Amino acid sequence: MGQSDKVCVICGKSCEGQARIKNAQGQYAHQACVEQKKKGVAPQASKPRVPAEDAGSMAAILSDLGEEDMIGGSQSCQACGYPMDADAMICLHCGFNRETGRQFNTKVARDPNKPTVGGKAVGVGAAAGGMALRPFLPIIGASVGGAIGAVIWGLIAYGTGYEIGYAAIGVGALCGVGACFGGEPETTGGGAIAGVLAAIVAVAAIAGGKYLALEMMYRKYMNEAVQNEEYAELFVVDMEMSKSRFAYDTGRELINDGFEIGWGDPMAFIDAAYWPDDYPQGFQDMVIEKWESLTGGEQQAWKTHVAEEYNEEFGEEFYEEEEAYTADDIDDAWALTEMAETAATTMIEGGETIDWPDKALPLTMLSWPEDFPADLAAEIDLKWAALGDSGQLDYQRDLEHEMEVAKGEARKFADSFAGELKKTALIDSFKHPIQALFLFFAIATAYGIPANND
Numbered sequence: 080m081g082q083s084d085k086v087c088v089i090c091g092k093s094c095e096g097q098a099r100i101k102n103a104q105g106q107y108a109h110q111a112c113v114e115q116k117k118k119g120v121a122p123q124a125s126k127p128r129v130p131a132e133d134a135g136s137m138a139a140i141l142s143d144l145g146e147e148d149m150i151g152g153s154q155s156c157q158a159c160g161y162p163m164d165a166d167a168m169i170c171l172h173c174g175f176n177r178e179t180g181r182q183f184n185t186k187v188a189r190d191p192n193k194p195t196v197g198g199k200a201v202g203v204g205a206a207a208g209g210m211a212l213r214p215f216l217p218i219i220g221a222s223v224g225g226a227i228g229a230v231i232w233g234l235i236a237y238g239t240g241y242e243i244g245y246a247a248i249g250v251g252a253l254c255g256v257g258a259c260f261g262g263e264p265e266t267t268g269g270g271a272i273a274g275v276l277a278a279i280v281a282v283a284a285i286a287g288g289k290y291l292a293l294e295m296m297y298r299k300y301m302n303e304a305v306q307n308e309e310y311a312e313l314f315v316v317d318m319e320m321s322k323s324r325f326a327y328d329t330g331r332e333l334i335n336d337g338f339e340i341g342w343g344d345p346m347a348f349i350d351a352a353y354w355p356d357d358y359p360q361g362f363q364d365m366v367i368e369k370w371e372s373l374t375g376g377e378q379q380a381w382k383t384h385v386a387e388e389y390n391e392e393f394g395e396e397f398y399e400e401e402e403a404y405t406a407d408d409i410d411d412a413w414a415l416t417e418m419a420e421t422a423a424t425t426m427i428e429g430g431e432t433i434d435w436p437d438k439a440l441p442l443t444m445l446s447w448p449e450d451f452p453a454d455l456a457a458e459i460d461l462k463w464a465a466l467g468d469s470g471q472l473d474y475q476r477d478l479e480h481e482m483e484v485a486k487g488e489a490r491k492f493a494d495s496f497a498g499e500l501k502k503t504a505l506i507d508s509f510k511h512p513i514q515a516l517f518l519f520f521a522i523a524t525a526y527g528i529p530a531n532n533d
């Protein structure tokens with residue numbers, strides 16, 4: 080039964096052509112029925128409670144109009160048991176019609192513009208997330224600007240070979256502008272805070288740009304070194320190189336096993352020896368004791384002597400006056416090495432003998448085959464021929480593998496050494512007065528732009 084039939088919600092009969100009342104929901108009631116109920120309704124202690132879950136029912140709708148108070152009752156609905164007036168035809172709770180025995184419901188449409196509980200929760204969550212992110216926006220903006228500035232700095236320094244101080248101010252400006260774009264003063268606690276963040280990022284960006292330039296320069300140098308023919312030839316293993324290596328290994332074994340050989344020049348051991356590993360233990364103790372017996376002034380005088388000999392040996396024309404070696408350039412290890420060589424030379428020239436631990440030590444200073452003693456070279460040739468073609472090829476392959484390992488180790492050492500050099504160069508670059516001044520200007524610029532943007 081639709082609302083177009085104008086059915087009275089009190090008596091259940093048609094209101095068509097009769098005095099009637101219509102509420103905001105389009106429901107009808109006879110004027111007479113309403114008046115009758117006004118006269119016949121007895122005072123009640125309290126109005127029946129409409130359950131919260133039935134807020135959209137007919138009872139709730141009429142309750143808003145005050146109609147429920149006019150429609151009293153002493154009976155219960157046959158369908159839901161809700162209290163209803165004895166003369167009423169339709170239950171205001173479930174819509175049951177006593178006359179027809181049928182039930183109709185009225186649904187209240189939700190306002191499409193009113194957000195649901197879930198929608199409100201999502202909106203609140205998004206707003207909270209945005210508020211939590213806001214303090215980081217200046218850092219993000221400054222970091223983007225700093226990254227751009229670092230790349231520009233690195234490219235300029237790499238391309239020109241110089242660090243241009245004005246570029247530091249540009250890096251600071253990029254960080255400051257980035258902080259301004261990242262967040263407004265009211266979202267960051269004030270422009271000064273954004274300025275401090277931008278200044279910190281600017282220092283990091285300048286350091287990053289310096290390191291980038293050093294890294295690119297090192298990679299360029301290493302690539303050129305690897306492509307150098309002389310460097311590449313060091314790791315080429317052919318049959319000639321294989322026999323030369325075999326000669327050194329076999330010659331060392333023969334000599335240490337007792338093969339008698341006369342080296343001719345007794346100084347050959349001194350030329351090949353490294354301090355302290357290649358010297359006899361007793362000799363090491365003697366040299367160290369002598370060094371420690373010297374006063375500080377005597378040790379300094381010896382270092383001066385070592386520096387003068389070094390400059391004379393390599394020629395002062397290779398050094399500018401301010402770059403010539405002095406005592407300050409000679410450390411204790413270098414001084415001890417020179418003292419050991421001097422002591423060993425004095426002993427040999429005086430007719431004394433030194434019991435060298437490695438009897439084959441001079442081999443490292445000889446070229447195969449021309450510098451090897453004839454009897455030793457002949458013995459090595461016999462052992463090489465005894466390997467046969469197959470054995471010689473196996474030896475070559477083993478040597479190739481060994482050289483590949485050595486090549487990798489050399490690259491690791493170079494990278495490690497370069498890492499220390501880059502770190503030292505990076506720190507030293509900030510110590511230069513001019514660079515420090517431009518760094519100050521960069522920090523001031525990075526701070527000033529957002530700080531004055533409040």
